Structure formats: structure tokens, C-alpha cells
Amino acid sequence: MTKEKTVYVCSNCGQESPKWVGRCPACGEWNTYRELTVRPASPSARRAEGVMAGMERRQAQPVHLSEVTAEAEPRFDTHDAELNRVLGGGLVPGSLVLLGGEPGIGKSTLLLQTVLRMAEHRVLYVSGEESERQIKLRADRLPEHRADCLLVCETRLEQIFTHIRNTSPDLVVIDSIQTIVSEAVDSSPGSVTQVRECAAALLKFAKESGVPVVLVGHITKDGTLAGPKVLEHIVDTVLQFEGDRHYFYRVLRSAKNRFGSTDELGIYEMGGTGLRAVANPSELLLTGREDALSGIAVAATVEGARPFLIETQALVSTAAYGTPQRSATGFDLRRLNMLLAVLEKRVSFKLAQKDVFLNIAGGLRVTDPAIDLSVIAAVLSSSVDTAIGRDVCMTGEVGLSGEIRPVTRIAQRVGEAQKLGFRRILVPETTLKGLDTARYAIELVPVRRVEEALRELFG
Numbered sequence: 139m140t141k142e143k144t145v146y147v148c149s150n151c152g153q154e155s156p157k158w159v160g161r162c163p164a165c166g167e168w169n170t171y172r173e174l175t176v177r178p179a180s181p182s183a184r185r186a187e188g189v190m191a192g193m194e195r196r197q198a199q200p201v202h203l204s205e206v207t208a209e210a211e212p213r214f215d216t217h218d219a220e221l222n223r224v225l226g227g228g229l230v231p232g233s234l235v236l237l238g239g240e241p242g243i244g245k246s247t248l249l250l251q252t253v254l255r256m257a258e259h260r261v262l263y264v265s266g267e268e269s270e271r272q273i274k275l276r277a278d279r280l281p282e283h284r285a286d287c288l289l290v291c292e293t294r295l296e297q298i299f300t301h302i303r304n305t306s307p308d309l310v311v312i313d314s315i316q317t318i319v320s321e322a323v324d325s326s327p328g329s330v331t332q333v334r335e336c337a338a339a340l341l342k343f344a345k346e347s348g349v350p351v352v353l354v355g356h357i358t359k360d361g362t363l364a365g366p367k368v369l370e371h372i373v374d375t376v377l378q379f380e381g382d383r384h385y386f387y388r389v390l391r392s393a394k395n396r397f398g399s400t401d402e403l404g405i406y407e408m409g410g411t412g413l414r415a416v417a418n419p420s421e422l423l424l425t426g427r428e429d430a431l432s433g434i435a436v437a438a439t440v441e442g443a444r445p446f447l448i449e450t451q452a453l454v455s456t457a458a459y460g461t462p463q464r465s466a467t468g469f470d471l472r473r474l475n476m477l478l479a480v481l482e483k484r485v486s487f488k489l490a491q492k493d494v495f496l497n498i499a500g501g502l503r504v505t506d507p508a509i510d511l512s513v514i515a516a517v518l519s520s521s522v523d524t525a526i527g528r529d530v531c532m533t534g535e536v537g538l539s540g541e542i543r544p545v546t547r548i549a550q551r552v553g554e555a556q557k558l559g560f561r562r563i564l565v566p567e568t569t570l571k572g573l574d575t576a577r578y579a580i581e582l583v584p585v586r587r588v589e590e591a592l593r594e595l596f597g
Contacts, residue, residue, distance in 0.1 A: 146171040147330045152368040174331050175324045214309065214350065217255040220406060220415040221248075223442070224377060224390050226398015229309070232348040233397065234341045236315075236370070238355040239379035244388055244406075244413055245354050246273075248379065249311055251280045251412045253287055260286050262307035266293040266317030280412045293327065295320040295336050299343070307349065312340065314354035315369075328356075337372050370394065381408075385501040387422070388413065402442035420446040420558055423500040433520030436531040437512035438551035438563065439504060445547065445554040447531060449499035450509060452516035457493050468498030469513065470505075477513055477536060484540030485588055487518065508545040510536035511564065514588060515595055526595055531555050532564035540588045542566045548573060556580040564591055 146155045149172055153164035161168050213228030222228050229235070239245045246268070253261040254277065265273060270289055290301050295318050302310060312318065316328040318336045325331050337353070344351045353373070370376050374396045381388040390404040406413040407422070416422060424436065424447055433452045438445065457463065466474045474496055481487040494517060498504050511534035519526050533551050535543040545551070548569040555563045556578055567584035575582050585591040 144173060144175055147174050148172075149330050152330050152334055172330070174329065214256070214259060216252050218252055218415060219417075220390060220404025221252060223444075224392045224398075224402050224404045225375065226392075226395055226402070229350045229352075230374070230397045231350055232344050233350045233374040234337075234344050234372070235350065235352045235375045235377065236355050236373040237352060237377045237379060238357050240357060243379055243381055244408055245379050246313055247276065247280075248390075248406070248413055249313065249352060249354065250276060251282065253309065253311060254280060254282050256309070257286070259308035260288070260305070261309045261311065262288045262290065262302060262305055263311045263313070264298055264301070265289070265291050265313050267314060279410065293317050293319055295339060299339075302343070302349075310340075310349060310351045312351065312353045314356060315340075316356050334368055334372075337369050341372050380503070381501055387416070387419075387500055387502070389502060399442060403444070418446075419444075420448075420554060423448045423502070424558070430525035430528050432523045432525045433516055435512040435516040435519065435526055436560070437504075437509040438531050438533040438555050439506040439509055440545075440547045440551060441504075441506065443547075443550075445550040447554060447558060447560075448502060448504065448509075450512040450516045451497045451499055452513070452520045453493075453495040454489070454517055454521040455493050457491050462489075462491060463493045463495070465494075466496040468501065468503045469496055469509070473510075474513065476538070477510060478517070480536055480538060480540055480588065481514060481517065485592065487521070489517075489521070492521065507535040507543075508533045508551075510534065511542060511588075511591060515591070518592060518596070522596070524596055527562070529559070529561040530564070530595065531560045531562075532591070534564065534566045534585065534591070536588060542585050542587060542591060544568045552578055552580060552582065564594060 146158050147153070148162040148165065148167070148170045150167045150170045151162060151165040153162055155171060158171050158173070162170055211231055213230055215228050216222055237245055237249065250273065253263060269291055273289060288305055288307065292298050292301065298318070315333060315337060319327045319332055320335050320339065323331050323335050340351050340353070343349070355369070375392065376394040378391045378393050379388060380391065386408045388406040388408055390406065392398070392400045392402055394400060405416040405419045407416050435450045436447055437450055438447055464471060464475060474494070478489050478494060482489055496513065511532045514536060515526060515532060533545055535545055537543050544566045548565060552563055552565070560580060562581045562583055564583045564585050567586045570582065570584055583594055585594060
């Protein structure tokens with residue numbers, strides 16, 4: 139009989155060690171090693187590796203690269219335009235997808251309403267956190283239902299494979315991976331070893347059977363996915379569902395996607411009947427203010443292939459406590475400090491004794507560098523207490539020397555601004571080369587440096 143083995147596993151990255159060490163040699167974190175006891179796999183666990191009864195285990199054989207066919211596989215249509223966009227066109231057969239987000243943000247609601255729309259596929263929904271009654275109450279609030287959605291409340295991995303073998307589903311949903319335990323590992327649910335082993339077994343099942351598996355993952359207080367970092371390496375796609383509890387908007391991002399782009403995002407609106415896909419987010423993100431207010435600038439941004447306009451709000455005031463404060467919500471604080479330094483160095487605008495607060499309206503987090511120009515404009519507008527015209531928007535990346543650098547997809551940005559009724563848009567001068575400006579009814583104002591842009595806005 140094989141004896142049990144004791145190993146030490148880093149709770150941050152999953153690195154194993156035969157003895158305890160103070161600092162993890164892989165990730166550099168201190169005091170993260172935990173003692174775990176690993177026992178040999180039970181007969182039921184070894185039987186679970188086959189997953190499906192009667193399935194032939196494919197023996198891997200080396201093949202020449204030129205003999206491998208790379209035809210596009212048909213994807214599963216989720217009947218959700220936003221989710222299909224983020225996934226790259228739909229679910230790929232045999233893929234393993236990880237969906238993470240804060241508690242109560244709407245992960246289970248998103249998955250449940252998605253599987254209820256997929257009437258052409260049999261879905262096995264495995265819940266390790268809620269009872270059948272709780273899931274039924276949530277489903278009753280959703281507008282669409284289907285009859286071929288099988289529900290089971292189970293946390294044992296071997297029993298889940300038994301249900302899969304008996305039902306032969308086209309799609310498997312696990313809510314959540316932190317609640318699943320395997321008999322092959324002697325540790326508590328949610329531990330590093332349990333999460334890693336269960337995810338590896340589900341990945342093996344997905345690749346051998348061609349059935350896509352969607353996992354729900356918890357996140358830590360730092361906003362990262364809980365469990366070992368190796369979990370994100372195992373899965374094919376990592377989706378992040380985020381948003382502010384004080385807003386109705388939710389944003390679905392792709393942090394990793396082996397079958398599509400990671401630049402796409404989907405926007406939803408939380409309501410009493412579930413999540414509603416937002417087709418035109420610009421109209422919702424722009425406040426319908428009637429009076430021009432200082433400290434507000436509208437930026438034409440692009441996330442993936444989708445252009446939309448957002449409001450950049452800034453507040454500049456005299457530092458009341460000696461040390462100036464710098465705060466940014468939805469924007470990188472380090473980039474804000476860089477832009478403030480450009481204002482002080484290149485435009486001779488003194489902010490050393492001023493508090494600067496920046497907010498992206500709607501609770502969004504923006505990574506597009508083309509928002510730089512609107513950040514600088516909003517800061518200067520708040521400092522001098524002069525409003526920017528309501529019919530003006532802007533786009534442009536700001537360099538360290540104060541130049542306005544070109545941005546991508548300028549035609550889509552200009553077209554979105556024109557569609558929403560803006561009359562002027564400030565754009566980098568170099569982006570106008572090759573652009574047919576005559577077909578736009580909106581006035582394009584080319585700028586080369588920050589000083590020129592501020593002169594156009596404030597005179």
C-alpha cells in the first residue's frame with residue numbers, strides 16, 4: 139500500500155516544495171507555503187480519469203506539423219451578442235472557460251440566463267454553492283426558459299463525472315471550482331491542491347470528449363482570481379465580470395483567450411429580470427446634463443473593435459492637509475501622475491500644491507491611452523473653473539514631451555462622435571493622413587501638442 143506524502147505548496151502560485159521555505163522561489167512571496175497531505179488516488183478517482191463509459195482513450199502519437207489540419211471549428215452560439223463577442227464568436231468545443239468576479243456581481247445570473255437560451259444543446263449545470271430551490275427562484279425571474287437544462291447540486295468530482303457519463307451533456311457548467319473536491323487529494327475545498335487537481339481533471343475531460351466546460355471562480359480582496367496562478371494557465375479562456383455595486387452596469391472582459399482577441403469587452407445592465415446586453419453604451423455612459431460644468435471632458439475611446447464615448451471627470455482643489463492627494467477611479471493612477479507632470483513641465487501649469495481627483499463616469503475601467511487628452515483637459519477645466527463645450531469631444535495619446543500621439547481606429551471614433559450629435563472632435567494631426575474628412579459632418583480639429591489642444595478648448 140502506498141504511503142501518504144506530505145508536501146508544501148505555495149498558496150499564491152502553486153509551487154511545490156518537499157520542505158517548508160520562508161520565501162517562494164517562484165513568485166517571491168513570503169510565508170505562503172502550506173503543508174498538505176497527498177494520498178494515492180482511490181479506485182473511484184482512477185476510474186474518473188476515463189470520464190465517459192465506453193470511450194476509447196486516444197493514444198497520443200507524434201505527427202508532422204504539415205499533416206495537422208487547422209480548419210475553423212464550429213462554435214456554440216450562446217445567443218448573447220456581448221458574450222459571443224468577448225469569446226471570439228462563441229464557445230469552442232472542448233474548451234475550458236473560467237469566469238471570475240466579485241461576490242454578487244452577477245456571474246451565476248449571466249451563466250444561467252445563457253444556458254436557458256441555448257435550446258439546441260443539453261446543458262448540465264453543477265452547483266456547489268446553491269440548492270435547486272435557489273436556482274429555480276433565480277430562473278423564474280429570467281424571461282427565457284428551456285426544458286433541456288439538467289441541474290445537480292454536487293461537490294464531489296468523481297460523482298460529477300458519473301452524472302456527466304449518465305446524461306451525456308453538450309455543455310457543462312461548474313459553479314464554482316472552489317467548492318469541488320476530489321477524493322484523490324486530502325485537503326479542504328478551495329485549497330491550492332484541490333483547485334489545481336479538479337481543474338486539471340476537467341480540462342482532460344473537455345479535451346478528450348470535446349464538451350466545453352465553464353467554471354466559475356472566486357476572486358480575492360485584491361481583485362485577482364482565487365486559488366493558484368496555475369489555474370489561469372490551465373484554462374483556455376479567462377473572463378472577468380466586473381462593475382460597481384452602485385451602478386447597474388457590468389463589464390465582461392477577456393483576460394486570456396486562446397481562440398480570440400483579449401481586447402473585446404461586453405457591457406450589460408443589471409435589472410429585475412436579469413442582465414440586459416447594452417448595444418449602444420455611449421448613450422448610457424454620457425450623462426444627460428443640460429448645463430456645461432467644469433471638470434468634465436468627453437473622450438472617444440475604443441475597447442477591442444467597439445468605439446464608445448465616456449465622460450472623464452476631474453476635481454482640482456487646494457491641498458488642505460499639506461501633502462497633495464492623487465486619486466483615480468477607473469484610470470491608472472501612475473499614468474495620471476505622468477500626465478500631471480507633463481502639464482507642469484510642458485504647459486507650465488502648477489499642480490504641486492493641488493489635490494487632483496479623477497473619475498471615469500459609469501464605473502468603467504479604461505485602458506485605452508487615447509483618453510489621455512481628455513484627462514488633461516478635464517484637470518485644467520476644473521482648475522480654472524471653465525467648462526468645456528458640450529458639443530466637443532477629443533481623442534489622443536499624450537507623450538512625455540507634450541506631443542499628441544496618433545491613435546488607432548480613428549474613423550470609428552469620429553463616426554461614433556458624429557452619431558451622438560457632437561459638432562467638434564480634437565484628433566491627433568498625424569491620424570488625418572489618408573482619412574476622407576469630407577464624408578463627416580463633424581468638424582475635425584487637428585492638434586499636434588498639448589498647448590494647441592488647450593488653446594482650442596479654452597482660447
